[in-house]
Amino acid sequence: MDLRRLETARLYSRFGFGPRPGEYAQALKAGVAATKQNLLNPPQIDSGAVALPIVTDLGKRPEPNTPEVITFARQMRLQSEAIEIWWLDQMVATNKPLQEKMVWFWHGHWATSIGKVNYPAPMLQQNQTFRKYALGNFNDFAKAMFMDGALQIWLDGGDNTVKAPNENFSREMMELFLLGVNRYSETDVKELARAFTGYQVSRSTGAITFNANRRDTKSVTILSKSAVMSPEDAVTHLVSQPNCAQFIAERIWFRFVSSQTPLPAGHPMIASFAGREIAPLLSTLVNGADLANPQYEMVKSPVEWFIGVCRALGLTPSKLDSFTKLHGYLDKLSQIPFSPPNVGGWPADEAWLSSASAQFRITFATWLVGQADLSAITEQVPAARAAYLADLLAVPEWSPRTSFALREVRGVIPRLVILAICSPEYVVSS
Amino acid sequence: MSTKQLGMSKYTRRQFLKFSGAATAAGAASVLSINDIAEAAITRPLPAGTPILVVVTLYGGNDGLNTVIPYKDSAYYAARPTLNYKPETLLPLTDDMALNASMTGIKSLWDQQKVAIVRGVGYPKPDHSHFSSMAIWQTASPQTHLNTGWLGRWLDNQAVDPMLAISLGSVLPPLLAGATQSGSALPIGGLAIPNGAIGKACLRLSAVSQKDSKLTAAAATSMRNLFNLSSSVTPVLSQAAPVADDLPTVAGGNAGGDSNLTQQLNVVAKLIAAGAPTKVWSVSLGGFDTHANEANAQAALLGTVSSSISKFLSQMKASGRSKDITVMVYSEFGRRVKANGSDGTDHGTSGPMFLIGDRVQGGMYGDQPSLTKLVDGDLTVTTDFRDVYSSVIESVLLSPAEKVLGPWSGRVKTFKAV
Numbered sequence: 008m009d010l011r012r013l014e015t016a017r018l019y020s021r022f023g024f025g026p027r028p029g030e031y032a033q034a035l036k037a038g039v040a041a042t043k044q045n046l047l048n049p050p051q052i053d054s055g056a057v058a059l060p061i062v063t064d065l066g067k068r069p070e071p072n073t074p075e076v077i078t079f080a081r082q083m084r085l086q087s088e089a090i091e092i093w094w095l096d097q098m099v100a101t102n103k104p105l106q107e108k109m110v111w112f113w114h115g116h117w118a119t120s121i122g123k124v125n126y127p128a129p130m131l132q133q134n135q136t137f138r139k140y141a142l143g144n145f146n147d148f149a150k151a152m153f154m155d156g157a158l159q160i161w162l163d164g165g166d167n168t169v170k171a172p173n174e175n176f177s178r179e180m181m182e183l184f185l186l187g188v189n190r191y192s193e194t195d196v197k198e199l200a201r202a203f204t205g206y207q208v209s210r211s212t213g214a215i216t217f218n219a220n221r222r223d224t225k226s227v228t229i230l231s232k233s234a235v236m237s238p239e240d241a242v243t244h245l246v247s248q249p250n251c252a253q254f255i256a257e258r259i260w261f262r263f264v265s266s267q268t269p270l271p272a273g274h275p276m277i278a279s280f281a282g283r284e285i286a287p288l289l290s291t292l293v294n295g296a297d298l299a300n301p302q303y304e305m306v307k308s309p310v311e312w313f314i315g316v317c318r319a320l321g322l323t324p325s326k327l328d329s330f331t332k333l334h335g336y337l338d339k340l341s342q343i344p345f346s347p348p349n350v351g352g353w354p355a356d357e358a359w360l361s362s363a364s365a366q367f368r369i370t371f372a373t374w375l376v377g378q379a380d381l382s383a384i385t386e387q388v389p390a391a392r393a394a395y396l397a398d399l400l401a402v403p404e405w406s407p408r409t410s411f412a413l414r415e416v417r418g419v420i421p422r423l424v425i426l427a428i429c430s431p432e433y434v435v436s437s
Numbered sequence: 438m439s440t441k442q443l444g445m446s447k448y449t450r451r452q453f454l455k456f457s458g459a460a461t462a463a464g465a466a467s468v469l470s471i472n473d474i475a476e477a478a479i480t481r482p483l484p485a486g487t488p489i490l491v492v493v494t495l496y497g498g499n500d501g502l503n504t505v506i507p508y509k510d511s512a513y514y515a516a517r518p519t520l521n522y523k524p525e526t527l528l529p530l531t532d533d534m535a536l537n538a539s540m541t542g543i544k545s546l547w548d549q550q551k552v553a554i555v556r557g558v559g560y561p562k563p564d565h566s567h568f569s570s571m572a573i574w575q576t577a578s579p580q581t582h583l584n585t586g587w588l589g590r591w592l593d594n595q596a597v598d599p600m601l602a603i604s605l606g607s608v609l610p611p612l613l614a615g616a617t618q619s620g621s622a623l624p625i626g627g628l629a630i631p632n633g634a635i636g637k638a639c640l641r642l643s644a645v646s647q648k649d650s651k652l653t654a655a656a657a658t659s660m661r662n663l664f665n666l667s668s669s670v671t672p673v674l675s676q677a678a679p680v681a682d683d684l685p686t687v688a689g690g691n692a693g694g695d696s697n698l699t700q701q702l703n704v705v706a707k708l709i710a711a712g713a714p715t716k717v718w719s720v721s722l723g724g725f726d727t728h729a730n731e732a733n734a735q736a737a738l739l740g741t742v743s744s745s746i747s748k749f750l751s752q753m754k755a756s757g758r759s760k761d762i763t764v765m766v767y768s769e770f771g772r773r774v775k776a777n778g779s780d781g782t783d784h785g786t787s788g789p790m791f792l793i794g795d796r797v798q799g800g801m802y803g804d805q806p807s808l809t810k811l812v813d814g815d816l817t818v819t820t821d822f823r824d825v826y827s828s829v830i831e832s833v834l835l836s837p838a839e840k841v842l843g844p845w846s847g848r849v850k851t852f853k854a855v
Binding site: 163168172174175196364369411412419425429430432434 | 650
């Protein structure tokens with residue numbers, strides 16, 4: 008395996024959503040160091056940014072069997088579709104790939120689903136918060152996420168009161184967002200729930216209000232510290248724990264390097280997160296030696312696969328011939344933006360590799376390739392097409408098996424492209 | 438019913454599988470087509486009289502106290518002033534225990550002495566995380582993390598056969614992941630093979646390559662399995678379901694909720710009737726994470742569990758296999774004794790397990806945990822789930838438990854002497 012091709016491919020497919028035509032070949036010429044510099048120092052403004060969809064406060068759901076409820080349901084559906092297609096377009100169009108990939112990462116980290124939140128407005132608002140802090144200060148980020156309407160709705164924050172604490176939010180804050188499982192006690196969960204009491208949230212807007220009557224004003228004891236703590240105090244206390252740096256490094260490792268091998272003890276990412284700044288942690292990972300280690304392969308998630316295909320083939324999700332079909336394929340492959348399966352976020356690796364998903368990927372690929380302009384591939388002489396596709400898709404190398412399969416169909420361009428994007432070498436980021 | 442009314446994060450099997458990455462120690466699991474099973478059923482049917490285990494997993498943490506209810510205990514009403522059931526609405530089982538009113542099908546099986554209820558089942562140092570606790574139940578390893586499931590380790594000790602243990606759904610639960618042999622997954626809708634030129638090309642693309650890494654090999658295998666179909670066998674599933682001649686006709690047995698369990702058991706019934714050489718089936722129902730407005734949601738789910746199991750066992754009578762079947766029902770934990778402020782309950786510890794079938798000695802087993810002697814607001818564990826697993830392995834799978842669970846002495850006497 009050519010390690011330069013491997014590391015460059017990983018920079019594109021893991022720290023972004025794959026290259027545009029020509030980018031990978033150019034990066035190979037520029038060298039790995041220059042490619043890393045480009046990735047870590049993008050332009051200030053995302054020239055590819057897609058305008059935000061218009062999402063309004065749809066208010067309380069009208070009574071059943073009224074004309075109003077029909078208009079309401081229609082608006083809910085249209086606005087939900089609008090935010091989904093907007094984000095897919097944004098992932099394809101972005102010129103700040105690392106920033107966008109981190110927004111995607113945080114969506115899987117603070118995994119909140121529109122399935123329970125229902126209203127699109129709080130979901131879009133949460134996505135904006137991910138953008139604001141994607142590579143920013145994690146303590147500010149975590150405090151902002153406590154006050155995030157969608158997350159509060161998702162984890163029953165409004166039901167957490169002094170009279171009857173609800174531990175859903177406090178448990179996940181420690182287990183899945185800030186520290187990791189078993190790095191706190193059951194008492195800590197109960198105490199943190201008390202520190203989180205007193206907030207109510209509007210379902211349609213996600214706006215959060217404070218209700219003093221519901222607030223537990225007594226001292227709490229969380230991870231050996233006793234004090235009267237506001238939610239912000241409590242979050243800051245958790246974020247300052249050494250286990251927080253360990254945990255965030257573990258999650259970044261799991262999504263960007265390997266879900267199969269655990270984070271090596273004392274990985275330099277942990278130290279670079281001392282100030283709880285996210286950007287230095289990413290720089291340490293990108294500039295380190297792990298990305299050149301062939302052992303760390305990963306399976307692309309369905310959205311990563313789809314966005315990568317769109318970027319390589321010049322497709323725009325909103326311009327595909329049917330939103331319903333697009334949504335249906337993503338649903339069959341079990342990954343729809345704004346709809347993670349649970350608060351633990353998306354699965355990884357083999358979970359994406361069932362025979363059912365192999366079948367759906369082939370039909371999805373056939374549909375996509377049918378709408379792409381393939382003339383750049385047709386212009387290549389037949390013998391050069393497989394190598395051209397490897398560069399187009401940032402595949403480090405084709406196996407003899409895949410080379411043989413591609414050679415057999417190289418005269419039929421659409422079939423050739425379908426095979427390339429369904430090949431094990433493209434479905435997996437080597 | 439809207440999500441708000443259910444008031445729960447819909448925690449399902451699919452979610453657990455996704456979160457856990459459904460680690461299969463033996464690599465990519467086989468995904469079977471209906472044709473595969475039908476062919477095996479015809480060429481090498483399960484010998485008559487072979488015991489069959491059907492595992493029903495309830496994802497989300499089923500509230501045991503509102504399933505098998507200590508309806509004469511004043512502490513129950515005190516802990517749940519707005520989330521209790523009036524005694525007269527319940528289905529009495531014994532002097533002090535009653536079944537949730539929605540579970541009429543299982544009550545009728547109880548009356549026929551085919552239901553064993555093991556109370557207070559759990560494991561030491563209960564974990565309140567869905568993900569961790571479900572992993573503990575499925576791997577049967579409370580102390581150390583294992584990447585094999587308890588039934589996967591049973592498979593490791595059997596002759597290689599992808600038909601031996603089958604899970605309904607496209608992803609395999611860790612329960613059936615072994616070190617050398619894993620169970621198979623059967624998508625409910627079945628699989629369709631790409632045909633024509635693209636099918637031929639994909640078949641070439643899915644060939645084994647010496648240069649494959651672990652994951653590229655798994656990707657190739659998943660595609661190759663698509664083609665492992667026999668076209669000569671008529672799909673069993675297009676045939677009519679076995680006739681259920683004595684279905685209970687009680688109303689309210691399935692008041693909405695997720696009916697997918699019914700579909701899963703319907704497929705299992707057809708395949709068992711066809712003679713599939715399968716000794717272990719795994720099915721599931723999600724949605725038990727009732728943090729808010731629990732009563733209606735849980736009753737609907739329990740109604741589905743009850744009616745689908747009783748219908749399944751009725752269907753099996755016509756096949757002549759009903760006496761061979763044991764159904765086992767469990768969830769990753771019970772719920773907190775005291776209701777929360779949202780008319781729901783937070784994550785708890787122990788809960789009841791159900792064993793149902795002709796081989797079962799009906800009755801109550803294990804001590805009911807006290808509602809007044811709680812540990813941090815939670816029920817104590819009075820029976821370790823490994824006691825139940827050991828008995829199931831020995832009495833249903835007719836295998837030594839030690840190879841699966843290591844040395845473990847506890848047993849429950851829930852099965853009739855053979």
